[in-house]
Amino acid sequence: xxxxxxxxxxxxxxxxxxxxxxxxxxxxxxxxxxxxxxxxxxxxxxxxxxxxxxxxxxxxxxxxxxxxxxxxxxxxxxxxxxxxxxxxxxxxxxxxxxxxxxxxxxxxxxxxxxxxxxxxxxxxxxxxxxxxxxxxxxxxxxxxxxxxxxxxxxxxxxxxxxxxxxxxxxxxxxxxxxxxxxxxxxxxxxxxxxxxxxxxxxxxxxxxxxxxxxxxxxxxxxxxxxxxxxxxxxxxxxxxxxxxxxxxxxxxxxxxxxxxxxxxxxxxxxxxxx
Numbered sequence: 074x075x076x077x078x079x080x081x082x083x084x085x086x087x088x089x090x091x092x093x094x095x096x097x098x099x100x101x102x103x104x105x106x107x108x109x110x111x112x113x114x115x116x117x118x119x120x121x122x123x124x125x126x127x128x129x130x131x132x133x134x135x136x137x138x139x140x141x142x143x144x145x146x147x148x149x150x151x152x153x154x155x156x157x158x159x160x161x162x163x164x165x166x167x168x169x170x171x172x173x174x175x176x177x178x179x180x181x182x183x184x185x186x187x188x189x190x191x192x193x194x195x196x197x198x199x200x201x202x203x204x205x206x207x208x209x210x211x212x213x214x215x216x217x218x219x220x221x222x223x224x225x226x227x228x229x230x231x232x233x234x235x236x237x238x239x240x241x242x243x244x245x246x247x248x249x250x251x252x253x254x255x256x257x258x259x260x261x262x263x264x265x266x267x268x269x270x271x272x273x274x275x276x277x278x279x280x281x282x283x284x285x286x287x288x289x290x291x292x293x294x295x296x297x298x299x300x301x302x303x304x305x306x307x308x309x310x311x312x313x314x315x316x317x318x319x320x321x322x323x324x325x326x327x328x329x330x331x332x333x334x335x336x337x338x339x340x341x342x343x344x345x346x347x
Contacts, residue, residue, distance in 0.1 A: 095194060098345035102188055105341045106147045111140055115188060119181040119312070121162035122173040129208070130316035130328065131179040132156040139180035147339040149180030149313045151207065153330050177333075181312035189216040189306035193347040195231060196277045197311070198340040201245075203238030203271045204332025205325050208314040211276055213307035220302040224252035227302040230262065231287070232276035236324035243270040247278070247287035247295050251302060263287060263295025273340060281347060313337035 104115050111118060118135035133139070134156060141148045157174040161167030164185060190213075201209040213229040220226040228250035236242050248262025267274065267289065279286040282304060287295040313336070314320070316328045 102344040127317035131177040133181040151179040177315040194345040200338040201234035202335040206328030224258040239324040265294035
């Protein structure tokens with residue numbers, strides 16, 4: 074999610090079902106979003122206007138206009154509206170002493186400090202929205218920077234959808250990020266095209282000490298052998314960004330305000346032990 078554009082990718086046709094089907098593994102953490110509000114024991118709703126390090130245009134707010142649970146679905150809604158909030162998230166030292174005003178609001182939730190994972194199978198059933206300048210992301214960051222500051226300790230992108238439905242854009246991306254030193258971010262990943270990218274799909278990552286495998290609806294489209302720094306605990310993040318370098322420099326360019334308001338909808342999240 075922090076990368077501006079993919080730099081090392083491969084396109085694969087959906088192939089055989091990914092190994093380690095969920096039916097064979099014990100469920101260790103989940104949220105079915107069956108309540109009337111976000112479960113604060115599992116998630117924190119972000120409150121910051123940093124822009125994700127990508128020049129994104131939104132402030133993430135924890136309010137019900139941007140983060141809501143209804144009808145068994147988590148709804149992260151992007152809107153065109155002026156919002157003032159912390160320049161940095163709380164985990165980066167943000168607070169009321171430094172504020173930023175932006176022209177869009179949206180939602181982001183994460184499990185930092187509440188749930189983190191090392192290895193296993195992570196599945197997220199979600200529907201990503203269409204629109205120029207919209208950037209949906211299901212991803213992970215390290216709970217502790219055991220190998221140093223970003224990108225030394227890595228990043229895992231389970232699924233990203235950028236500018237879906239614009240022209241013929243129907244690609245879903247999965248990747249890892251890592252660098253040997255600060256400001257040397259390298260992305261390695263793959264992508265696949267879906268016939269109906271804005272419908273509900275199950276995005277999954279199978280993660281073992283030696284290999285990481287990405288799939289959509291049980292079909293593998295990318296794998297890579299990885300060890301360090303992907304041998305530590307990572308926490309989960311779900312968000313819908315507005316703009317950013319990757320989104321605004323591709324498709325038709327910029328942000329199409331006619332697409333707003335719109336939602337990233339998440340039906341459930343399930344994590345299985347390995």
